[in-house]
Amino acid sequence: MPRTYEAVYIFDSTLEDAAITDKIGRFHDLLAPVGEVTLEHWGRRQLAYPIKRRENGYYVIARFDTDPKQLPEYERALRLDDGVIRYLVSLHEHELGAPPQTEEQLAARARDGDDDDDEE
Secondary structure (H helix, E strand, O other), rough: OEEEEEEEEEEEEOHHHHHHHHHHHHHHHOOOOOOOOOOEEEEEEEEEEEEEEOOEEEEEEEEEEEOOHHHHHHHHHHHHHHOEEEEEEOOOOOOOOOOOOOOHHHEEEEEEEEHHHHHO
């Protein structure tokens, strides 16, 4: 059953934009993604601290749906690629912020007096 994942890539900033796009395409071909892959190119930015003696990196955020069984080979390819400085793949369950609550949950919380903000 496919799940939604989010990947953050930091590429070597000396790579050409075409080379980065080519690498991303090859990585995502390993996933056999279900549906479309959403990419956000953040571009070249200074790293918070040096990684592998590099001060800058090219950031890309990708969101995709794939079968979890595809991830080990995909992550292996990322580890072996010299152009990838760092990467992080995480399960994307919802947008940032508190999870939505139903009217019943809100009413139950109000009824039970479950207000964690009160200090006694």
